[in-house]
Amino acid sequence: MNDSELAISFAIFAAKQRDASEVEPEHLLLGCLRAISRFGIATLGPWDLDLESHGIDWTRQPDGPRPKVAFSQTVVELLDRAAQIAKSAGESKVGVNHLLAAFANVDDGLMGELKRKHGMASASWRAAVAQLGFTPPVVAQANHPAIETKRARDYLTPEDAAEELGVHVQTMRAYIRSGRMPAFRLAGERAIRILRTDLEKVLEPLNEVKNGDK
Amino acid sequence: MPFFVVKRDLPGVTPEALQSAGLRAKSCCSEMTTEGKPVRWVRSFFLPETAQTHCYFEAPSRAAVEEANQRARIPFTQIVEVVEMTPEMV
Numbered sequence: 068m069n070d071s072e073l074a075i076s077f078a079i080f081a082a083k084q085r086d087a088s089e090v091e092p093e094h095l096l097l098g099c100l101r102a103i104s105r106f107g108i109a110t111l112g113p114w115d116l117d118l119e120s121h122g123i124d125w126t127r128q129p130d131g132p133r134p135k136v137a138f139s140q141t142v143v144e145l146l147d148r149a150a151q152i153a154k155s156a157g158e159s160k161v162g163v164n165h166l167l168a169a170f171a172n173v174d175d176g177l178m179g180e181l182k183r184k185h186g187m188a189s190a191s192w193r194a195a196v197a198q199l200g201f202t203p204p205v206v207a208q209a210n211h212p213a214i215e216t217k218r219a220r221d222y223l224t225p226e227d228a229a230e231e232l233g234v235h236v237q238t239m240r241a242y243i244r245s246g247r248m249p250a251f252r253l254a255g256e257r258a259i260r261i262l263r264t265d266l267e268k269v270l271e272p273l274n275e276v277k278n279g280d281k
Numbered sequence: 282m283p284f285f286v287v288k289r290d291l292p293g294v295t296p297e298a299l300q301s302a303g304l305r306a307k308s309c310c311s312e313m314t315t316e317g318k319p320v321r322w323v324r325s326f327f328l329p330e331t332a333q334t335h336c337y338f339e340a341p342s343r344a345a346v347e348e349a350n351q352r353a354r355i356p357f358t359q360i361v362e363v364v365e366m367t368p369e370m371v
Contacts, residue, residue, distance in 0.1 A: 068311075075308040135316070137352040138305055146304060150297035161304055 070163040071149075074102035081123065082136045089139040092170070093177040097123055099166045103199065106243045106250065106259070111167070112195025114185050117244075121177065145169045167196045222260035225250070231266055242269050284323070285346045287336040288359040299327060299334070305353035306336070313349055320349045337363070 068076070075090075078098030082090045100109040100116055101123055109116040138146075146161075148169040153161045170178045171189045181187060187195075223231065228248070229239035239261075242248035249265045252258065291299075303325070310320045318341075325336040338346045343360050350357050 071304060072308060072311070075304065076311065079308065079312050135313075135348070135352060138309075138354045140354065143301070143305070143354050146301040147298050150300040150304075153300075154297055161300060 069160065070102055071161050071166055074099040074163045074166055077101040078142075079136055083134065086134065087136060088134070089137050090142050091139050091176075092141050092145060092173065095142050095145060095166065096170055096177050097121060099163050099170075102163050103167075107240070108244055112191065112198055114187070114195065116181070116185075145173075164196050164199045167199070168193055171196070221263040222251075223263055223266075225259055225261065228261045228263075228266060231263075232269070282319070282339050282341060284363045284365055285338050285340060285343055285360055286363045287334075287338060287346060287350055287357045288361075289334045289336070289355070289357045290332065291334060291356070292332045294332060302353065302355045306349065306355060309349045309352040310338075312352070313345065318345050318348075320345050322349075 075095070075098060078090050078095040081094040081097045081101075085094070087094065097118070100121075101118055103109050103111070104118055107118045107123075109118060145166070146169075149161050149165040152168045153159075153165040156165070158165070171193045173179070174182065182192070225239045225243065226236050229236040232239070239248065243250045243259070243261075247269050248261060249268065250259050250261050253260060303322075306322045310322050313320045321339040323337040323339055325334055327334050338349065340346045340349070343362065346360050347357075350360075
């Protein structure tokens with residue numbers, strides 16, 4: 068599954084979660100943002116977009132039978148536009164960056180909200196998407212130096228890591244989102260693993276905290 | 282599993298619109314397969330002289346192929362079962 072298929076799969080999931088009968092532009096945009104996100108944050112140019120604030124549970128996978136959904140005519144037009152953008156860029160396949168670029172001139176719905184909230188203009192959105200230089204997170208992490216040393220080590224799920232530290236799993240997710248807790252995805256999966264030896268990275272000596280507060 | 286051909290008349294269709302339709306077909310087949318209704322888009326042929334496409338699907342029933350195309354919002358004129366024959370078979 069390539070990145071645009073992943074984005075569309077997430078879009079269908081978002082539509083089903085909302086019991087919608089059609090995949091609407093809002094679902095497609097959320098699907099694209101989820102496809103480029105890491106730990107629930109989609110970074111586009113200067114903007115860090117928190118998916119949870121838009122009702123996306125980035126740890127959930129589609130599960131169980133749900134009502135079927137079809138693509139809305141508006142989404143068909145957005146996908147057609149994305150294919151035209153890909154062609155103009157000289158690329159043979161439609162990528163998630165082309166899907167996102169297709170939203171540049173959309174001013175209503177979720178895209179309109181994002182533009183107003185973050186002061187985005189159509190041109191700055193296009194520029195941010197162009198900078199995306201999309202590399203799937205899994206591939207990016209496979210090149211992470213820490214991966215080279217992980218084989219002999221012990222990995223934990225976010226739930227296990229939260230239990231080890233005696234904190235709520237939501238707290239652990241907040242550590243991951245903020246970058247304070249290094250975390251990794253399993254190749255090709257949404258599942259997250261944390262190095263046991265990284266657990267102490269969120270532990271701050273009490274004296275240093277006090278000194279820092281002075 | 283049976284094969285079906287989906288016939289479409291698409292006057293004025295652009296290569297980009299065909300690509301978009303392909304992306305939708307692929308996604309909907311994948312979604313239906315996940316739901317336990319396996320549908321596979323095998324391949325398509327575009328006939329430029331008549332602006333028709335013949336799209337081949339593998340599915341347990343004609344209804345499943347019809348549903349995949351409706352979900353993908355790709356118009357069609359006819360869906361019929363086909364029997365595959367290749368040079369290796371004769």
